[in-house]
Amino acid sequence: MNTIKQNLPSPDALFPYLGAVLLILGGSYFFPQILGVDYLAQQLQIAAFLGVLALGATVVILLGHIDLSVPWVLAGAAIISTSLVGSGNPALAAAAIPAALLFGVLVGIVNGVGVAILRIPSMVWTLAVNSMLLGVAVLNTGGFNPKGEASPAMTLLATGDLAGIPVAFVVxxxxxxxxxxxxxxxxxxxxxxxxxxxxxxxxxxxxxTPSVIFAAFAIAGLCSALGGVMLAGYANQAYQSMGDPFLLPTIAAVVIGGTSILGGRGSLIGTVGGVLFITLLTSILSVMQITDAWRNIIFGLIIIVMLLLQTLRRKSQ
Amino acid sequence: MGNLLRSNQREAIAILVLAVLLTLYLASHPSGPNTYVITIWANQCLILALAAIAQFFAVIVRGIDLSVGAVMALTNCVASYFVIGSGLDMALGIAAVLAVGVACGLFNGAVVVFGRIQPIVATLATASLFVGLALLLRPTPGGRIDYDLADAFTLDVFGIPTALIIAAAVIVLFWVPLRRTGLGLGLYAVGSSEQAAFQSGMPVPVIRLVSFAMGGLFAGLAGLYFSFVTTTGDAGIGPNYTLNSIAAVVLGGVALRGGVGTLTGAMAGAFILKTIGSLMFFSGLPPLAQPFIEGLILAGAIAIGGAGVLRVRNRLEVFGK
Incomplete structure (x- = not known):
């Protein structure tokens, strides 16, 4: 009995799933097409990009740290992979995905050096690393969108489907x-x-402890890079600041999934739920065709309400 | 004097660095050190310095405020509607702008104190809310601030940039007295150890709320001053200022774990950060290399601050409390 209880996800982790189901039901009242298979499959595909990033973020947040270098690790990986493919050299093109992932791991290790060895607060160090990456990218691309394209493998990762299930979701x-x-x-x-x-x-x-911190940041870098490769495959290009819109939703998804921002407590299954919730919320808000202003306001309010409900539920136990 | 220096070591270093950077900047500027150059520099610095003060009030009680830029955007948009017209209109307009700032701060504080949500997550959500409200007011940049009033705050008085006078006034008339009150002490007590502060009978929730309200006030002031400099309203100014305000307080010697640092340090950090940026602009480096060098200097400055851990005697010391 005890082992069963241990293997069940905690209520914290199930909470965002409940929210996601409510969003679908509520949304379908106004827009019946939301219940369609096409729409839901598309949501799973879009959620996968945020989902991969959020997995890395969960590992770092469990540690009690935070990784703010996600945007430019993502963009950097996208730029590296698309330019290698765009170079026209088959050998370089084949190395596109591994090179991008390696880049993510390397940045993760740099993050780890600052946090584990120099003991700089991760929030500041990863921010500084992010701005350096931005600098390198701008220097290399001349401030324009880099030339290049996605390889068939990258496109498959992002947009392919396996018997109706999006490959991105499978990944x-x-x-x-x-x-x-x-x-x-x-x-x-x-x-x-x-x-x-x-x-x-x-x-x-x-x-x-330093090696654990190194490993955690390396994993986070790997996840950000994978997200970058997939997004580049989706858009068939890399572009400046493609990662910026992902940073805050990633953190929000992890926290809504019941992971404590202070570290120590949380779960991956909760993060997956949080990602589904955030993706559906964003998608339904855009289906509603309201202005950017209201989208921001409703997004902020719903996140606050979700967090308040989490706290209330924990308090009542 | 020696004692004063020792007890404010972090600030002393920050101010020294600032002095060196400023000298370099003035020496490298093509038109040399004149009032006009210094005024432009001081205006840019003051905007970030006010944002850094807002961040300081969150960080000092062991929090962090990711909504500083959002509150600036919102107050900037409010100012672009109301800070114009007759003298009374403008006075009421400025009061409204600051009231909006305080209200945002109090809302953040209420979510953190009563909702028991960690500040970093709470302000992440409220930032989206505030930016939404700002976009509601100004879907596209526009509006106007009274030019005479803006000039009065952004030019100079007898050769001294008004921005520097404001910065000095904030320190002398606001921070020095505040530091000596029970509230000033309470900020540090709550930041150092919430439990100890609570057990000493301090009204911890009230101190937190007031701290967030003051953060909102200064974010509002930053938004207002931004309006004076740009004389227009724009809902998109937020993100840069939020992240730079965090970098600024850290550069100024404010510890992110709370309870350590001063408002003067936070302001010095902001001035340093902006001066590095301006220095880069006139340094003759290729423009495309500048963002990288800027990031490198930021990382380097922070790493030097962190290099203290390399000479600790006991490895356990590095874990802090």
Whole structure:
């Protein structure tokens, strides 16, 4: 009985799913097409981009840190992969995706150096790394949208479908599964939450806390880069500041999914729910064809209400 | 004097760095150090300095405010409607602008204190709300601020830029007295240890609320001053100022874990950050390389601040509290 209870997701994690279902039902009252298979499959495809980014963010937030370098790791990976493909050299084109992912891991390690070795608050260090990446990108592309295109593999990742299921969604779920295994079945997952709760105690228990921090930021960089590759495949190009609109929704999705921003407590399954919720909310708000102003206002209010409900529910237990 | 320096070491370093940067800037400026150049520089610095003060009030009580830029955008848009007309109209308009700032701050504070939501997440959501309201007022940039009033605040008095006089006034007339009140002490107490502050009988929720309200007030002032400089309303000014305000307080020696740092330091950090940017502009570096160098300097400055951990005697010290 106990093991069953342990394996069930916590109510915190189920909460955003409830919200997502309510959004679909509420939305379908005004727009019946929302219940259609096409619309929902399209939402899963779009959610995958945010979803991959949010997985990386969850790992870092579990640690009690935050990664603000997501926008330009994403854009950087997109620029690298599309320019390699656009170079016309088949060998370089084949290396497009691995090179972009490697770039993400490298930036993650740079992030780790600042946070784990220099002990700079991650919020500031990753911000500085982000602006340096912006600088490098502007320097390299001359401030214009970089030339290049997506390879067939990248397009497949982003827009293909497998028996009606979007490939992007499959990729998202595969990464989620792999990461869930890593967090559940390895010491790494436990150390992650342990550092989030109390870094000093974890260090005193003999855990090499810097290596855990390095690994977490490297994973986050990898996820951001994968998101960049997929988005480049979706748009068939890379463009300046393509990552900017993703930073805050990523954090919102993680937190709505029940992960504490202070670290230590949270789950990947909750993050997946949070991503579905945010994606559906954004999509339904745009289907409603209201102005940008109201979209922002309603988005902000609903996030606040969701967070308040989470706190209320926890308090009443 | 020695004691004063030692107890304000972080600020002293920040001000020294600023002095060096400013000298470099004035020396490298093609038209040399004149009132006009210094006034333009001071105006840009003051906008960010006011935003940094808003951030300071969130950070000092161990919070963070991601809505600073959004409140600036909203107050800027409000100002573009009301700060025009007769003298009384403009006075009421300015009062309305600042009231909007305080209201935003109080709303943030209420969500954090009563809703028990972490400040970083709460202000992330309220920022979207405030930007939405700003867009409602000004879907596209427009409106106008009274030019005479704007000139009065953005030019100079007997050769001294008005912006620098305002900056000095904020420190001397607002911060120095505030630091000596119970509230000033309470800000540091709550930031250092909320539990200890609570157990000493301090009204922790009230202090937090007031701190957020003051943050809102200064974000409002930043929005108002931005309006004086640009004399128009634009709902899209937010994102840059939010992130730069965080970088500025850290450069100015304010610790993100709360309870350490001063308002003067936050302002100095903002001045440093802006001066680096301006210095870059006239330095003769290729324009495309400037964003990279700017990021590099920011990272370097922060890394030097963090290099203290390399000479700690006990490895446990690096974990802080």
């Amino acid at each position: 998202w779920m595969a990464v989620t599964g792999a990461m869930a295994l890593l967090l559940k079945r390895s010491g790494f997952g436990r150390y992650l939450s342990a550092i989030g709760y109390n870094e000093k105690a974890t260090f005193l228990s003999g855990v090499s």
